[in-house]
Amino acid sequence: RSPGLFFSLAGFLLLFTSLWYLSLLYLVWLFLDWDTPQQGGRRYQWLRNWTAWKHLSDYFPLKLVKTAELPPDRNYVLGSHPHGIIAVGTVCNFATEGTGLSQVFPGLRFSLAVLNCLLYLPGHREYFLSCGACSVNRQSLDYVLSQSQLGRAVVIVVGGANEALYAVPGEHCLTLRNRKGFVRLALRHGASLVPVYSFGENDIFRVKAFAPDSWQHLLQVTIKKLLxxxxxxxxxxxxxxxxxxxxxxxxxxxxxxxxxPIPVPQCPQPTEEQVDHYHTLYMKALEQLFEEHKESCGLPASTRLTFI
Known part of the structure; x- marks a missing residue:
């Protein structure tokens, strides 16, 4: 994300130089291109193929594991967990070719859904859009999954920013019980649900955790609701x-x-019973995925996944 922030800052600073007109021209372009994040975004494969992404993947290192085939003759909604602090596993695996995504899942076009506000920051938006990101709102995701060409895969970090509060090393707490919008999305388009878990995402930063009844935690939750x-x-x-x-x-x-993948029927107007049914199936599949792979990823056998 650093390059995007750099270009946003550079565009602002240009306003105070003799090259101020460049920033003005960009603002005109921003106005004309305003709806792109709601229409599937755009991507440049050459940027997704940057060698820098492979170096970044080697730094941790990052690893992408496929447990089943995802045939390109259908669409998918991937729920990615956990968010951690910056969701580096999700971003690097699905918005870049750092771990060879297109070779692991050939024929699929992945779109990482991110907060709408990130796609309207000058400069920063171009960086995200170029990596294949789109807005996480309903209009954008419906647009992606309603295209005539199949093989579309939307990646949603279901827990969102709220999960950053629980990104404590060694803990595996997911905000999921009341997050059902991604299931409704899958039902509206008949897209298969796919659980994804990034083991180690919560270990790359140390986090100061506050008690749920503390004023600090209340302040964090309040700011999250507002911003x-x-x-x-x-x-x-x-x-x-x-x-x-x-x-x-x-x-x-x-x-x-x-x-x-969990097969899902197409229901343009899914009922609450249908949503609850497939949400329960998804939670069970995610928990099973966690149990099957936790020990091979270095976790003790006693480690459990917690849903809130």
Whole structure:
């Protein structure tokens, strides 16, 4: 995400130089291109293929594990867990070719759904859109999954920013029990549901956790409701030394396991009973995926997945 932030800052600073007109031209382009995030975004494969993504994947290292085939003759809604602090496993595996996504799942076109506000920051939006991101709202996701060409795969970090509050190393707590919008989306389009879990996502930063009844936790939840992001106190390593504190993520292995698809019928107006049924099936499949792979990913056999 750093390149996007850099270009946003650079565009702002240009306003105070003799090249101010470049920023003005970009604002005109932003106005003309305003609806692109709601229409599936756009992607540049050459950017997704940057060698830098492979170096980033090697840093942790990142690993993408396929447990079943995802045939390109249908569409998919992938629920990715957990969010962690920055969802680095989800972003690197599904918005780049750092772990060879197109070779692992040939024929599929993945679209990472992100917060709408991230796709309207000048400069920053171009970076996200170029990696194949689209808005996480209903209009955008309906547009992607309603295309005539099959093989579309929408990736949604279901727990969202709220899960950053529980991104404590060694813990596996997911905000999922009342998150059912992704199931409704799958039912409206008859897209198969696919559970995804990134083991190690919560280990790349240290997080200051507050008690649920503390004023600090209440403040975090309130800000999250107002601004759609959750302010957390976290730290990693320094730029030049792994022993110093800083904002670089720690080099901890992240293994993203993609589960088996759950077939879903197409129901343009799904009932609550249908949504609850497939939501329950999804939760069971995700828990089974976690149990099957936790020990091979370095977790003790006693580790359990918690849903809130």
């Amino acid at each position: 759609s992001f959750c302010p957390c106190i976290f730290w990693g390593r320094g730029l030049f030394s792994a022993k110093s504190w800083g904002l670089l993520p720690l080099a901890r292995p992240i293994t993203t396991v993609v589960g088996r």
